[in-house]
Structures are given as C-alpha cells and as structure tokens.
Amino acid sequence: MGDFHIYATLAIIAVTIIGYVSERFSVEAVAVGSLAMLLVLFSAFPYTSIDGVAFRPEELIAGFANPALATVLALLIVGQGLFATDAMDRPARIAARLGGRSGMGAMTVTLLAAAALSAFLNNTPVVVIFIPVLTVLAAQRNFAASRALMPLSFLSILGGMTTLIGSSTNLLAAGVAERLGVTIGFFDITVPALAVAGAGAIYVLFIMPRFLTGKGGQRTRTQPGDGMQYIGEIAIGSGHPFLGMASRAGLFAGLKDLTPRLIIRRGLSFYPPFEDMVISQGDRLVVTGTRRAFMQALAGGSAATAGKAPDGVESPRTPGPAYHVAEAVVTPGSRHAGRTVRNAGIASTHGVDLLGVQRRSRMGRSPLADIRLEPGDTLLVGADEEHLRTMRDSHDLLVLEWSAEAVPQRRKAWIAILLFVAVVTAAASGYVPIVAAAIIGAAGMIATGCLTMQQAARAFDKQIYLLAGASIAAAIALERTGGAWLLADTAVAALDGHSPLLLLSGFFLLVALMTNVLSNNATAVLFTPIAVDIANATGIPPQAFVAAVIIAANASFATPVGYQTNMLVMGPGSYRFADFVKAGGPLVLVVWLAFTAVASWYYDM
Secondary structure (H helix, E strand, C coil): CHHHHHHHHHHHHHHHHHHHHHCCCCHHHHHHHHHHHHHHHHHHCCEECCCCCEECHHHHHHHHHCHHHHHHHHHHHHHHHHHHCCCCHHHHHHHHHHCCCCHHHHHHHHHHHHHHHHCCCCHHHHHHHHHHHHHHHHHHHCCCCHHHHHHHHHHHHHHHCCCCCCCHHHHHHHHHHHHCCCCCCCCCCHHHHHHHHHHHHHHHHHHHHHHCCCCCCHHHCCCCCCCCCEEEEEECCCCCCCCCCECECCECHHHCCCEEEEEEECCEEECCCCCCCECCCCCEEEEEECHHHHHHHHHCCCCCCCCECCCCCECCCCCCCCEEEEEEEECCCCCCCCCEHHHHCHHHHHCCEEEEEECCCCCCCCCHHHCECCCCCEEEEEEEHHHHHHHHHCCCEEEEEEEEEECCCHHHHHHHHHHHHHHHHHHHHCCCCHHHHHHHHHHHHHHCCCCCHHHHHHHCCHHHHHHHHHHHHHHHHHHHCCHHHHHHHHHHHHHCCCCHHHHHHHHHHHHHHHCCCCCHHHHHHHHHHHHHHHHHHHCCCHHHHHHHHHHHHCCCCCCCCCCHHHHHHHCCCCCCHHHHHHHHHHHHHHHHHHHHHHHHHHCCC
C-alpha cells in the first residue's frame, strides 16, 4: 500500500507541474486542484508509515501556515509601505547615477550590489531591499521591471551560496553534516561556490534577459495617461514651498516637472518668459504637467487640495494615506458640459478635489476656474477611496477606476525606512525569527499610517499564497510517504560503479532538480546524510559531497516555489510559472556544469 501512495503522489505532482507550465488554467486553479487531489488521495486511502504513525489528511493544510510563506506575504506588505511613501526614490536615483546613463548599466550595478550583500546577509531581506529600488529605477529609466526582478532573485541566491551564512540552507546542511562528523567552515565552500556564482551571473546578466518578455512589472509604478498634459492651478498661501522662488532666465527651475503658463497677481496676468519675478503670497500659478508631476507636487505639499487658510487663500495640505488621484471623463450630456470649472461645482457635488483638466481642444492660458468644460475632457481628481467609489453612479463623470493611484506619503518616508531597517536588522542578527520581524514590520506600516488596511490587503498576493501552500502540501506528502527517499536511492543506485567525478556530478544534478520541487531547506536536510554516506562508502572527501548538497540545494531557479525570493518577485514582476521554467531551467544546467568543472580541479578528482 505504501508504494501506491508514493506513485500516486508523484503522479499528482507531475500533473500539477504540467498544469502550471501549460497555462491553460490559472495558477490559482491548478494549485487548488492539486491540493484537492492530495486530500482525496489520503482521505480515501489512509496512509500509515512502517513504524505505525498515521498520516492525517489535515496535515496537508499545514503548508498554508508555513513560516516561510507568512514571511513572504508580510514582506510584500512591508515593501508596499516603501512604495506608498516613495522611500526608495532617492536610493534609486543614486543607483541610476552610479550606473551611468543607460538603464542596463544602472540595473547591472544594482544587481551586483544585491549579490554581494547576499553573501553576508540572508538573501530574503536583501531581495526585499532591492525590489522597490529596482522598480523605481525601471520607471525612471523606462524599462520593464520584469527584466530586473527575476535576475535580482537569482543573483541573490547565487551570492547567498558563497558563504556559510549567506542562506539558511547552507546553515542547515552544515548543521546536519556536523552531527555526522563533517565540519564545514565559514569559507570552505567559497571557492567552488564563487566559480559557480560567476558562471551563473554571466548567464543572468547577458543571456537570460532574452528569455524575459518584459510584459509585466511596469504597471505597479506607471499608469496609462502618465504622458498626458493637464492644466491646473496652484494658490500660493503662507508657508507654501514655492513662496519666495525667483525666476532665472525667464524660468522657475524649482517647479521641476510643472511648467508655469500664467501667474495671476492681484488681478494682473503675467505670461512667460517670467523675467525678474519672485513668487509671492496670494499668487495663483496656472501650470501644466503630467499626472505624475501633479502627484509629486501633492506629495511634497506644493499642490493645493481642499481647505482654506485663515487669509482666505487656498492652502496646500499633504493628503493622507487614503487619498488617491484618478482620472474622470466628462460624459456626453453631462450637466457639467458647457459650464466653466467655477460654475460646474464639481468639488461640492462629488466631494472631490479638481486638480487639473486635460482638454480635447487646445489648452489656452487662462485661470483654471475660467475653463469651459466639454464632453470628452479628462479631469484629474483627488479624493479618498470612499468618495471615488460613490462616483461610480454618476452620469456626469465617468471615473476610470483603473487609474486610481495613492499619493505617496513622503512625510512618512523616514518612518517606513526605520521600520524596514528594523525588520532587516532583526532578521539578519538572528535574535528575532524572520517571520516575527516581517509580521511586526507589516503591522507597523499600517499602525503608523504608511499604509491603509486596503493598501495592505492589495499587497497580499493570493496567487503566491495558493501556489506556495499547495506546493508545500505536495512536499509534505512526498516526504511522509518515502517518495523523496525512493527518488534519492534510485538515482544513487543508477550512478553506482561510475567514476567519482561522475558520481558527484550526477548527485549534484539530482539535488538541483529536487530542490525545485521540494523546498530548498527540506532538500538540504534530506540529502546531506545521503551525501555523507556516499562519501564514506566511496572514499571521496565528504566535504565535496556536502558542498554539492549546499550549492545544488540553492539552485532553486526553475520554479517560483523553489525559493521564497522567487515568490517575492513573482507578483511585482508579473511573472508566470512558465517564465521561471524558461529562464531559470537553463540556469540550473549552467550551475551544474560549472560545479562539475570546478569540482574536478578543487577536490582533485
């Protein structure tokens, strides 16, 4: 009966992988179907091990409470907090300057820095650090973030395999080996691992980008319509950031991406070029800019929303975390059509702030209030999510809900950075479990207002949750039924009688393939005793086989469930299961061939 459970489990795993790769069904559907088949198998045909321990079907559900999965989901929320506060904007600009003018150069410098850090820090928090940096960098340099995020995960894994503390996998394997009498020092695996990492890095940086289509990843930072020009108006009240700004050569450089078209001062209109002018309290600046420019002005407190100062002049205020900017189109037959902005009463009717207007016809140089709206005009409006939802029933304005985007909470960027640093430091030090640090950090992002509960809920990726939970269930079933041991014994028996190098190389390939089905930590713990036994039986140095287990168990490139950093980048990069097979599968082979080549020299085989 035991053989039946082993082969049935292997068949379910095979069908599941085919379902993921074929993409005929959604990842969520395949994951739920896989879990359901395993539950049916062990419910209809109960399994009891040789030592009499019964395997309960409900144990398969334990994967959804796995600490690694909880860590990934919590870190996604922490990363979203960095996005929502624009905390990574400055680091991205520094990386961009270091990499020169080309997007490829900036991306390469950033990726190599992540790989180097991963050798001395756990690679999971390193990936969390660099996901927002690379995503912002991609938006600034106009390349798809999907071309950088999978390389980030792979290079952090390659960097993490070069020292004993670079990955939890290394420490687990070394701990098991030490109990068996084989000691692995801090740098004992560094030379062969560096050679493997170097070969892998060449593939990741120069060959793998051809396998990445670049379809995903941009949508998290850019919105359709970002290039459209809106005309808006900024009132200069007391304490305004633009107050006292002087023109130079007829321009106001401090306005950045906003272009002044008109300054209204005490009823008088001044047109460009603005010679020897200083922005004063009470001025009204008519400006044009993209949606992104207006959002940056809102984040910096230089664009007015609702509210009146004591002097009667509209005063800028920094919107809260629930404040979103969206686009709304004036519909045919709208009561606002034909009216000026002043008389349309959009703010009082809909409870939103009118930030700008994008005209179907030519934009003139007139105050925002005097613009006469026409059907088809696009309005840039700001409001909290509740007011935007109430506009769905409006027949006067068609809200483009996909365009809604939260205004960055820049004033809380330092809070988000402190929380993030605390999470990474606590996790890297080992004094606090990484799962505890990540969940506390996610809660801190919400408690301090860096994120709303709705934004945190959107950061929760149900695809990753179902995919990882179902995959852990399959791994549990494979281990408990003895399927993993059967695969290992079969492969080792097939290599019996061959040369030591071929035996080591074949063993490495087996572990590298298994780590993409089981978790890397489970693979390391499972195969380290087998490696020591083979070494003792053949007279090959056990350090060579333990190094093979450590490096091969880290070769989790061919599936998103192979390692948690792959799951971390799957959502932000908009990757499919097949993307990892197509781009990561060849990397597994590169790592295998590189290890085989260096092992023959380093271990004198």
